[in-house]
Amino acid sequence: MQNSVFIIILLLSSLLQSAIAGDVSTCKQRKLCQFYPFPIGLALDTEKLKYEEVYWNLALSEFSSFTPEQILKASYIHPRENKFMFTEIDELMRFCKERRIRLHGHTLIWHREIPSWMYRKKGSKSEDLETMKQHIDQLVRHCAGKITGWDVLNEAFNEDGTLRENLWFKRIGPDYISEAFRAANTADSSALLFYNDYGLEVPGPKLNAVLKTLTSMRQDGVRIDGIGLQLHITIDYPSKAALEQACRQISEAGFMIHFSEVDIRVTGQKSSKKKQRELLETQANRFATLFQLYRSLPKRQQYGITIWGLSDADTWLNENNKRSQPLLFDEKYRPKPAYCKLTDTTTRN
Numbered sequence: 001m002q003n004s005v006f007i008i009i010l011l012l013s014s015l016l017q018s019a020i021a022g023d024v025s026t027c028k029q030r031k032l033c034q035f036y037p038f039p040i041g042l043a044l045d046t047e048k049l050k051y052e053e054v055y056w057n058l059a060l061s062e063f064s065s066f067t068p069e070q071i072l073k074a075s076y077i078h079p080r081e082n083k084f085m086f087t088e089i090d091e092l093m094r095f096c097k098e099r100r101i102r103l104h105g106h107t108l109i110w111h112r113e114i115p116s117w118m119y120r121k122k123g124s125k126s127e128d129l130e131t132m133k134q135h136i137d138q139l140v141r142h143c144a145g146k147i148t149g150w151d152v153l154n155e156a157f158n159e160d161g162t163l164r165e166n167l168w169f170k171r172i173g174p175d176y177i178s179e180a181f182r183a184a185n186t187a188d189s190s191a192l193l194f195y196n197d198y199g200l201e202v203p204g205p206k207l208n209a210v211l212k213t214l215t216s217m218r219q220d221g222v223r224i225d226g227i228g229l230q231l232h233i234t235i236d237y238p239s240k241a242a243l244e245q246a247c248r249q250i251s252e253a254g255f256m257i258h259f260s261e262v263d264i265r266v267t268g269q270k271s272s273k274k275k276q277r278e279l280l281e282t283q284a285n286r287f288a289t290l291f292q293l294y295r296s297l298p299k300r301q302q303y304g305i306t307i308w309g310l311s312d313a314d315t316w317l318n319e320n321n322k323r324s325q326p327l328l329f330d331e332k333y334r335p336k337p338a339y340c341k342l343t344d345t346t347t348r349n
């Protein structure tokens with residue numbers, strides 16, 4: 001008797017939970033990457049790929065490109081001065097090669113996730129430059145031929161267009177940027193080289209400064225192939241017009257474009273099941289707009305769209321405990337309206 005009461009309570013509470021979450025599973029899995037003529041990427045959690053079957057199935061059936069979310073960042077892969085941890089990336093490179101999945105490298109130089117030895121090892125300007133170049137050279141050389149493109153530099157500009165005063169800027173000066181790209185090019189002349197940042201999805205001082213700086217470096221002979229727009233955005237910001245304008249500016253400047261870390265946060269009150277459904281519909285429309293816009297870019301400038309996580313249970317945004325449901329699959333790995341819309345042949349243009 002006690003047992004059946006307990007089971008009934010459990011059933012009721014799970015029903016209540018799904019009512020609050022909103023019933024979001026509305027279509028079957030359809031292999032998202034087959035719907036688009038450019039690569040569709042996933043920010044990959046390599047641990048989940050290894051240990052969670054549902055994650056494995058979706059990652060392999062829906063995506064044609066992977067960006068490791070953690071394992072190429074300096075603190076992870078280069079924890080001591082004379083030690084690179086190549087085991088995991090080696091395994092992943094093999095895995096992707098066998099399955100013809102493209103691998104994108106993220107990221108060589110960033111102001112975060114720097115190993116402590118790099119902070120401690122302060123030498124002369126030329127020694128510091130050598131330290132930075134060695135990091136790039138060894139990592140890129142090791143992966144040469146297996147990683148299609150690299151985010152050579154991540155988040156190096158401030159909102160007002162000035163350069164962020166990160167470790168390498170302070171030690172080497174503004175030239176660290178061109179030196180980083182040159183080092184990557186020397187290590188693998190066939191990998192595509194990207195600058196990656198947030199806030200470039202709207203026109204303004206940051207985008208202008210990035211374009212001006214990268215263009216002038218190109219004129220000096222530095223190879224920079226493309227720009228990654230992270231696109232951690234919300235269901236109502238930025239406007240489609242702003243995004244179109246930003247993409248036009250980048251495309252006219254002659255860079256490839258990667259929508260590199262896409263997630264679209266649901267903002268607003270999820271007060272009722274109906275409201276929750278409406279918000280997820282709005283999110284679906286935003287994803288569709290983004291994909292349509294990308295499709296309209298010149299083909300030779302399309303590198304692909306990468307989604308920053310698989311399901312709403314995996315998103316990095318959960319780290320600050322706000323439930324923003326920014327991805328294509330819900331917390332139980334069921335397709336959300338956004339996924340359904342992106343794979344709906346009747347509404348696609």
Ligand code: XIL
Nearest residue numbers: 069070106107154230261315316319
């Ligand atoms: C994030 C990862 O998703 C998190 O899991 C990690 O804790 C911190 O880094 N911009 C970037 C990414 O370029 O590397 C960040 O990834 C998200 C913001």
